[in-house]
Amino acid sequence: MIKWIDDSGTEKDIVVSSRIRYARNLKNHKFPIILDKKESEEIFKEISDVVKSKDIYGKNFSHFKTSDIPPLEKNMLIERHIISPALIENQGMSGFIMSNDEKISIMINEEDHLRLQVLSSGLNLMECLEKADEIDSILDEKLEYAYHKQFGYITACPTNLGTGLRASSMLHLPALVMTGRLEKLLNTISKFGISVRGVYGEGSKSIGYLFQISNQTTLGNDEKTIVEKIEKIAIQIVNKEREAREYLLNENRLELDDRVHRAYGIVTNCTKITTDEAVKLLSLVKLGVDTGLLEKYKDINFNKLFVEIQPMNIQFEAREELNEIERDTKRAEIIKTAFNKESE
Amino acid sequence: MIKWIDDSGTEKDIVVSSRIRYARNLKNHKFPIILDKKESEEIFKEISDVVKSKDIYGKNFSHFKTSDIPPLEKNMLIERHIISPALIENQGMSGFIMSNDEKISIMINEEDHLRLQVLSSGLNLMECLEKADEIDSILDEKLEYAYHKQFGYITACPTNLGTGLRASSMLHLPALVMTGRLEKLLNTISKFGISVRGVYGEGSKSIGYLFQISNQTTLGNDEKTIVEKIEKIAIQIVNKEREAREYLLNENRLELDDRVHRAYGIVTNCTKITTDEAVKLLSLVKLGVDTGLLEKYKDINFNKLFVEIQPMNIQFEAREELNEIERDTKRAEIIKTAFNKESE
Numbered sequence: 296m297i298k299w300i301d302d303s304g305t306e307k308d309i310v311v312s313s314r315i316r317y318a319r320n321l322k323n324h325k326f327p328i329i330l331d332k333k334e335s336e337e338i339f340k341e342i343s344d345v346v347k348s349k350d351i352y353g354k355n356f357s358h359f360k361t362s363d364i365p366p367l368e369k370n371m372l373i374e375r376h377i378i379s380p381a382l383i384e385n386q387g388m389s390g391f392i393m394s395n396d397e398k399i400s401i402m403i404n405e406e407d408h409l410r411l412q413v414l415s416s417g418l419n420l421m422e423c424l425e426k427a428d429e430i431d432s433i434l435d436e437k438l439e440y441a442y443h444k445q446f447g448y449i450t451a452c453p454t455n456l457g458t459g460l461r462a463s464s465m466l467h468l469p470a471l472v473m474t475g476r477l478e479k480l481l482n483t484i485s486k487f488g489i490s491v492r493g494v495y496g497e498g499s500k501s502i503g504y505l506f507q508i509s510n511q512t513t514l515g516n517d518e519k520t521i522v523e524k525i526e527k528i529a530i531q532i533v534n535k536e537r538e539a540r541e542y543l544l545n546e547n548r549l550e551l552d553d554r555v556h557r558a559y560g561i562v563t564n565c566t567k568i569t570t571d572e573a574v575k576l577l578s579l580v581k582l583g584v585d586t587g588l589l590e591k592y593k594d595i596n597f598n599k600l601f602v603e604i605q606p607m608n609i610q611f612e613a614r615e616e617l618n619e620i621e622r623d624t625k626r627a628e629i630i631k632t633a634f635n636k637e638s639e
Numbered sequence: 640m641i642k643w644i645d646d647s648g649t650e651k652d653i654v655v656s657s658r659i660r661y662a663r664n665l666k667n668h669k670f671p672i673i674l675d676k677k678e679s680e681e682i683f684k685e686i687s688d689v690v691k692s693k694d695i696y697g698k699n700f701s702h703f704k705t706s707d708i709p710p711l712e713k714n715m716l717i718e719r720h721i722i723s724p725a726l727i728e729n730q731g732m733s734g735f736i737m738s739n740d741e742k743i744s745i746m747i748n749e750e751d752h753l754r755l756q757v758l759s760s761g762l763n764l765m766e767c768l769e770k771a772d773e774i775d776s777i778l779d780e781k782l783e784y785a786y787h788k789q790f791g792y793i794t795a796c797p798t799n800l801g802t803g804l805r806a807s808s809m810l811h812l813p814a815l816v817m818t819g820r821l822e823k824l825l826n827t828i829s830k831f832g833i834s835v836r837g838v839y840g841e842g843s844k845s846i847g848y849l850f851q852i853s854n855q856t857t858l859g860n861d862e863k864t865i866v867e868k869i870e871k872i873a874i875q876i877v878n879k880e881r882e883a884r885e886y887l888l889n890e891n892r893l894e895l896d897d898r899v900h901r902a903y904g905i906v907t908n909c910t911k912i913t914t915d916e917a918v919k920l921l922s923l924v925k926l927g928v929d930t931g932l933l934e935k936y937k938d939i940n941f942n943k944l945f946v947e948i949q950p951m952n953i954q955f956e957a958r959e960e961l962n963e964i965e966r967d968t969k970r971a972e973i974i975k976t977a978f979n980k981e982s983e
Contacts, residue, residue, distance in 0.1 A: 549964070553910035564904030566897035620893065 297375055297608075299397035300599040304417020308585040309533045311465040311505065311598045312416055314376070315423040315522070317431055318450045318459035319409040322439040326451045327385060327404040335388035339403050345437040346392050346401065351430055354394040361386040367616065370607035376414065381405050399430065406451045407459075409434070416598065418533070420462055420526045424518060447514065457514030462525045465494055466532055467598075469504040469582040470539035473551075477506075480535055488512055489528055502571050503578030503601070508532070540586055555583030559592075563634045567623035573604050573630065592634060600633050641719055641952075643741035644943045648761020652929040653877045655809040655849065655942045656760055658720070659767040659866070661775055662794045662803035663753040666783040670795045671729060671748040679732035683747050689781040690736050690745065695774055698738040705730040711960065714951035720758065725749050743774065750795045751803075753778070760942065762877070764806055764870045768862060791858065801858030806869045809838055810876055813848040813926040814883035817895075821850075824879055832856050833872055846915050847922030847945070852876070884930055899927030903936075907978045911967035917948050917974065936978060944977055 304313060320326065324338055343358045361369065361382055369386075372378045377397055382389050382405040389404040402410040411430055413423040441449040447457040455461070471477040481491050494505040508529060510521050543551045558579035562568065568576075581597040583589035602608060604626050610617050613625060648657060664670065668682055687702050705713065705726055713730075716722045721741055726733050726749040733748040746754040755774060757767040785793040791801040799805070815821040825835050838849040852873060854865050887895045902923035906912065912920075925941040927933035946952060948970050954961050957969060 549910060549968070556908045556910050557905050560904030560906075560908030561901050562904075564900045566893060566900050624893070 297397070297599050297602050298395070299375070299377070299414045300416050300596065300602065302416065304415050304419035306530070306533050307417040307598070309467055309536050310418040310529060311467055311601070312376070312414060313419040313423050314415075314461075314463045314465075315413045315420065315427040316461040316463075317409075317411040317427055318407045318448065318455040318461075319411065319431070319434070319438075320441040320449055320451070321408045322441045324408060327388060327406065327408060328451065330388050330404060332388065335404050338408050339390045341438065342401065342403050342409055342434070343390070343392060345434055348437070349433050351394070351399070351433065352426075354396065354399065356392050356394050356399075358392050359390055361389045361391065367607060367610050371605075371611035374605035374607050375602055377412075378402055379405055379410075399426070407455070409438075418464060418526065418529055420464065420522050420529070424462070424522045428518070455513050457512075458516075458518050458521065460513050460518050460521055461509055462522045463507050463509035464525065464529045465505060465507045466529065466536070467504055467578065467581065468506055468532070468536050469578055470543050471532075471536050472504050474539045474542060476535065476539055480532065484508065484528060484532070487524070487528060489525065503574035503576075504582075505574070505578065505601070540582075544586055551586070552583075552588050555579055555586075555588050559583065559589060562630055563636045565627050567620065568627050568630070569623055570604060570606055570626070573626055574601055577601065577604075577630070595633055600630070603633075604629055641741070641943050641946050642739070643719070643721070643758045644760050644940065644946065646760065648759050648763035650874070650877050651761040651942070653811055653880050654762040654873060655811055655945070656720070656758060657763045657767050658759075658805075658807045658809075659757045659764065659771040660805040660807075661753075661755040661771055662751045662792065662799040662805075663755065663775070663778070663782075664785040664793055664795070665752045666785045668752060671732060671750065671752060672795065674732050674748060676732065679748050682752050683734045685782065686745065686747050686753055686778070687734070687736060689778055692781070693777050695738075695743070695777065696770075698740065698743065700736050700738050700743075702736050703734055705733040705735065711951060711954050715955035718949035718951050719946055721756075722746055723749055723754075743770070751799070753782075762808060762870065762873055764808065764866050764873070768806070768866045772862070799857050801856075802860075802862050802865065804857050804862050804865055805853055806866045807851050807853035808869065808873045809849060809851045810873065810880070811848055811922065811925065812850055812876070812880050813922055814887050815876075815880050816848050818883045818886060820879065820883055824876065828852065828872060828876070831868070831872060833869065847918035847920075848926075849918070849922065849945070884926075888930055895930070896927075896932050899923055899930075899932050903927065903933060906974055907980045909971050911964065912971050912974070913967055914948060914950055914970070917970055918945055921945065921948075921974070939977055944974070947977075948973055 304310065321338060324334060346356055369383050373380055377393060377400050378391055379402065382391060382402050385404060391403060392401040398414050400412045411427055413427045415423050443449055448459040450456050450459055468477060471480060484491060488511045489508050490511045491506055491508050493502065494507050508525065510525055558576040562573065562576040562580060577597060577600060580589060584592050606622050609622050609625050617625060648654065665682060668678060690700055713727050717724055721737060721744050722735050723746065726735060726746050729748060735747060736745040742758050744756045755771055757771045759767050787793055792803040794800050794803055812821060815824060828835060832855045833852050834855045835850055835852050837846065838851050852869065854869055902920040906917065906920040906924060921941060921944060924933060928936050950966050953966050953969050953973065961969060
């Protein structure tokens, strides 16, 4: 199923994933927003040809025009964080290239001509950056990037100007939320030019204690400095989350144990469940497993499960469109299967 | 543990229990409320001696002065419906006699000199009445009951005057509640001189869909007519509950299945649980078992479990006083044991 969420990276109990993204544009082409069909296809071919001509880590890459992908699959890829909603909005003109392990993707004619992304499980930003740099160099050899000596890489939106880099990490922070310590921590973090938003919730609402941190500015620092800062702050948050877990275990063990076991009881027994509730409850169960209160399930890859229970993934795996009730029922089955439970 | 809740009676999936109670007073004695110690002891001895002198169904009876019973045990007996709170309020003067199978109890100097009670599982009012009549006749041979030709048996409170009979049944009516059909039904029932109140809730609040129906008036009809009426109405309610269950299964099966399984998931996995929540959730689980949605647990005696998880019963079985958290934790364990579940 979902390939990129594997056992790589560190701090995997708290850091779900790391992501490096470079925004690039080609000289002598209009920005995607004003492209015509013909020019967009030239750009797709140009980038696609470079990837085809090079061996990148011995990986196989698949090349797609967005419009050729069935709607279910497109949305599934968004949920898996491989492509973006913006790519689909621009689907007549856009395309993407994806490594078979899903860790590397290149979106073509999304907001910029080229968006290179390297994904990893756990905390792994520096390694992702190195990979992204290598691939970027390979592309740079053959493509003519739009680059300005003073401003750096030219991007469609000025917020990406300079390095074109977005480094982000998704963190699972239930204990910081439960102890009420998160808000203060996030205030401090935002002073360092780090933005925080929820994951899987509407807009930036967080569901299930998942948060994404990323750099706010792309200009003024080199790539390594930006990534080092994000990684350093991620580690600080991880440590604060560990402290909060210790606090809960010491001061409020029974309460935590009860919450975790109730979540487990509901999620493994219900007949139907919405995405929001499932992410929320699984998030509590994950906390139980990570703190040793529900040790039995330590082999479950919750980070993968969070994605597997998203609506489009469910339909993609079922190979058909499902209505809400059917999805909610299927979701309950998927979770039971993950816990190796039979329906009673 | 709890002996009187066995497999006797019919309609056991919906009718938890049946109860016949006779209120009697002795001629030439003041009512309990104005008794002195000496006279109360004479009354206790008088009644106790009659029971000792007779063989009643070959049952063994134990005779107690209320003040001799440890507080935990007294409250446990109330929760098991064997004695009443009023008996304890009057404990310096009162006593009780109880058959070893707990089905027959005689309270002495509660509100009246003598309160005879016959309990049974399921719907069994007529048999309870026959037993109560037999025992009442045995007592009547030796005791001089206060009886008035026109008014019948004289009681401390005029609401018991006449037959001194209270016939009641405890019913489990989740589907009538869920379908919103109960209220209308209860309005109709109250027109027939039947009163309905909740069980285990504060005052007459119902918890876990348990309701008790009983006759409002004790005067003007003979005992058999009163009991026949209650039994007839109980059967009508049972049938309405069965119809409502069919309706839920046909029209809303998935929703019902989900609620039942969630309740099961929580109640068998939580680390601690209050009485109210436990009764409520077990009530849903019982509905699941009775409707075949959770067939695996059809051997669990839920009617017994409802009593076993009451606070005093928990402490009585633990042989010690427990604080709230300890009781809530113990309750969760008792439920897990009943479902033959190990903690995860």
